[in-house]
Amino acid sequence: MSERSILLVEDDQNLGFVVKDNLELRGFHVDWARNGEEGLSAYKNKPYNICLFDVMLPQKDGFSLATEIRGLDRQIPILFVTAKGMQEDRIEGFKVGGDDYITKPFSMEELVYRIEVFLKRTSQERQPSRYQLGKFTFDYENLLLIKEEFKQNLTQKEADVLKYFADHTGQVVKRESILKAIWGEDDYFMGRSLDVFISKLRSYLKPDSAIEIANLHGVGFKLILNP
Amino acid sequence: MSERSILLVEDDQNLGFVVKDNLELRGFHVDWARNGEEGLSAYKNKPYNICLFDVMLPQKDGFSLATEIRGLDRQIPILFVTAKGMQEDRIEGFKVGGDDYITKPFSMEELVYRIEVFLKRTSQERQPSRYQLGKFTFDYENLLLIKEEFKQNLTQKEADVLKYFADHTGQVVKRESILKAIWGEDDYFMGRSLDVFISKLRSYLKPDSAIEIANLHGVGFKLILNP
DNA sequence: CAATTTGTTAACGACCTGTTAAAAGCATAT
DNA sequence: ATATGCTTTTAACAGGTCGTTAACAAATTG
Numbered sequence: 001m002s003e004r005s006i007l008l009v010e011d012d013q014n015l016g017f018v019v020k021d022n023l024e025l026r027g028f029h030v031d032w033a034r035n036g037e038e039g040l041s042a043y044k045n046k047p048y049n050i051c052l053f054d055v056m057l058p059q060k061d062g063f064s065l066a067t068e069i070r071g072l073d074r075q076i077p078i079l080f081v082t083a084k085g086m087q088e089d090r091i092e093g094f095k096v097g098g099d100d101y102i103t104k105p106f107s108m109e110e111l112v113y114r115i116e117v118f119l120k121r122t123s124q125e126r127q128p129s130r131y132q133l134g135k136f137t138f139d140y141e142n143l144l145l146i147k148e149e150f151k152q153n154l155t156q157k158e159a160d161v162l163k164y165f166a167d168h169t170g171q172v173v174k175r176e177s178i179l180k181a182i183w184g185e186d187d188y189f190m191g192r193s194l195d196v197f198i199s200k201l202r203s204y205l206k207p208d209s210a211i212e213i214a215n216l217h218g219v220g221f222k223l224i225l226n227p
Numbered sequence: 228m229s230e231r232s233i234l235l236v237e238d239d240q241n242l243g244f245v246v247k248d249n250l251e252l253r254g255f256h257v258d259w260a261r262n263g264e265e266g267l268s269a270y271k272n273k274p275y276n277i278c279l280f281d282v283m284l285p286q287k288d289g290f291s292l293a294t295e296i297r298g299l300d301r302q303i304p305i306l307f308v309t310a311k312g313m314q315e316d317r318i319e320g321f322k323v324g325g326d327d328y329i330t331k332p333f334s335m336e337e338l339v340y341r342i343e344v345f346l347k348r349t350s351q352e353r354q355p356s357r358y359q360l361g362k363f364t365f366d367y368e369n370l371l372l373i374k375e376e377f378k379q380n381l382t383q384k385e386a387d388v389l390k391y392f393a394d395h396t397g398q399v400v401k402r403e404s405i406l407k408a409i410w411g412e413d414d415y416f417m418g419r420s421l422d423v424f425i426s427k428l429r430s431y432l433k434p435d436s437a438i439e440i441a442n443l444h445g446v447g448f449k450l451i452l453n454p
Numbered sequence: 455c456a457a458t459t460t461g462t463t464a465a466c467g468a469c470c471t472g473t474t475a476a477a478a479g480c481a482t483a484t
Numbered sequence: 485a486t487a488t489g490c491t492t493t494t495a496a497c498a499g500g501t502c503g504t505t506a507a508c509a510a511a512t513t514g
Contacts (some may be wrong), residue, residue, distance in 0.1 A: 142399045143443060154504065156446050192460090193504055199462055217459065217512055382491060419471095420493055426473060444470065444501050 004119065005029040007048040009039035009065060010081070011057050019052070022108045028115075036060025043069055050119060051078045077118050079108075092131065131166040134208040134225055136164060145204055152204050157182070161197050165223035174220040231346065232256040234275040236266035236292060237308070238284050249335045255342075264413070270296055277345060278305045282328075304345055308333075330412045337407050340394075344408075350384025358393040361435040361452055365389060372431055379431050384409070388424050392440065392450040401447040 006028050010016035020030045031048070033039035036057050038196045045053075052070065053062035066078050082103050102114055131138040137146045145152040154162065160182045165173065179186040179194060198213055198221065205211045210226040233255050237243035247257045257268035260277070263284050270278075278296065282290035285305045293305050295391055307328035329341055356367040364373045373378040381389065387409045392400065406413040406421060425448065432438045437453040 142397075142449070143446065151444070155444065157503070189505070192506090195460060196462080196504080198460090202461090215460065215511095270469065384492070416494065419495090422471060423473085423493080425471090429472090442501095 004050075005031070005048045006050050006052055006115070007033065007039060008052045009036065009057065009062065010052075010054045011035055012054070015054075019111070020208070023112070023115075026112055036065040038061070040063055040068055048076065049116060051076060052081065052115075053078060054081045079114060079118060080201055131163075133166060133205070133223075134211040136205065136208060136211070138162060140166075147207055150207075154204075158197060158200060158204075162201055163206045165201075165221070169223050169225060172216060172220060172222050177220070179214075188200050231277075232258070232275045233277050233279055233342070234258055234266060234270055235261065235279045236260045236263065236284065236289065237279075238262055239281070242281075246338070249337070250342075253339055263289075263292040266292055267295055275303070277307065277342060278303060279342075280305060280310045305339060306345060322328045328411060330407070333407065337404060340408055356390070358390075360393060360432070360450075361438040363432065363435060363438070364442075365393060367393075374434055377434075381431075385424060385427060385431075388421070392428075392448070396450050398451060399443055399447055399449050402445070410430055 004027065006023060008020055008023075008030055010019065010032065011034055018033070018034055020032045023030045031042055033042050036059055039051075039053070040060075045124060051066075053065055055062040057065070062080055066080070069076060069078070100151065103109060131140070135147050138144075138159075140159055140163045143154045143156065143164070145154055157175065161178065164178055164181055175191055175194065176186050179190050183190045183193075198215075202213055205213070212224045212226070214222045214224055216222060231254065233250060235243065235247055235257055237246065237259065243259050243261070250257045258269055260269050263286055266280070267287075278293075280292055280320055282289040284292070289307055293307070296303060296305070304327075309330050327341065327345060329338060357390045358365040358367070361372050362374050365371075365386075366373065367386050367390045370381045370383065370436075372381055372389070388405065390406060391405055402418055402421065403413045406417050410417045410421075425442075429440055432440070439451045439453070441449045441451055443449060
């Protein structure tokens, strides 16, 4: 992933070309998908810093696509391209988690500015910290794992590990990745320590059989949320 | 002059942008000057509710600027942004009236909290700032913690700490956040001093078992009000 | 079946916290 | 100036917590 990579999903050939071309001129790396399906599989292939979705797309619209991508990464900032006159309420509903939108027609300067602001803001803003994990609500900031009446206090490190999984729900997470992200480096003992944490988290999550931290032997783990 | 207008003088492009953008997101009006001269002429142009000056500026530094602006308005509250490790005495010397300072690096939450407290303190419509904490009434202005017949006098700092908790009831408050908000910075001894205050506050609050200042090991504290 | 990886539990020890008391600051009155 | 009374910081020590490590059982792989 380059420093500033963008996933553009736009069905209009002309607008798509112009946007991609201009953003690349300004130093962004842009992958351009023509429809929602293509966008989703591109996203699964590699991560991006920001998504730029036209709301009006054939088949899978921008909002549906956004919902699915949110399932893969709760953090990723999404900038919607909307047509003028669209009902504000529908857009507002999507402004959760730092999403934003830009209305057609727009100038390149405007778009680039919005992207810059967006990237800066999201890079230093504390990310939303409530996760829904099956029947549990995981409140990272307050180190709480809540199921109905019952509150389980977490330690900082337990919360860090669980957050890492929650941010990568359904994805394979390599031991190495978690260790580097949370412990800072990766050696045998830290690996064993991680196993102790996984064990603890599993015991916390036991009350909901729909959640599972699955091991992939020799690789890492995967947080699975069954429907 | 809008209700909450801020003059920001900051030469660092990135920090300046981020601070301006974030404060605007939170409803402040921000004018951003890149150096002292620019700041001074902006100030002459229109009045502000609060000034936010980086101490280290090219040419005219934050203190000189402050001195000149004091010549125009002896009341205006000034919040200095200082680098860590700067000699306290130099800052102290410049702290006139209600001035204060914040040490880099700081989070937006910290900055906004400081500004809010600052504005509240200096604004005419001083709100009564009474809090209901279980069976206690906490009167911040008058430094009183009252339960039925019994009145406990608080010191200013005790009241500051308790107010910080009251403003964040039920939330995890990091040691670092309290220290930066109330002491100005965060070192080992200030941390221990905070512990002494917590201990004292706990003893004051003991008569009501529904209130608890809980410790989160290695993280901070949480004021819990049980129903 | 042997080698390696993972799951689980318990013990250790570093570090963090609670509490009390003494020292240092600080403002006011003497 | 010096004393006084109050607040805050520093010190000292007792306890507690949690991440790591160890130890062993169980699972996975080839």
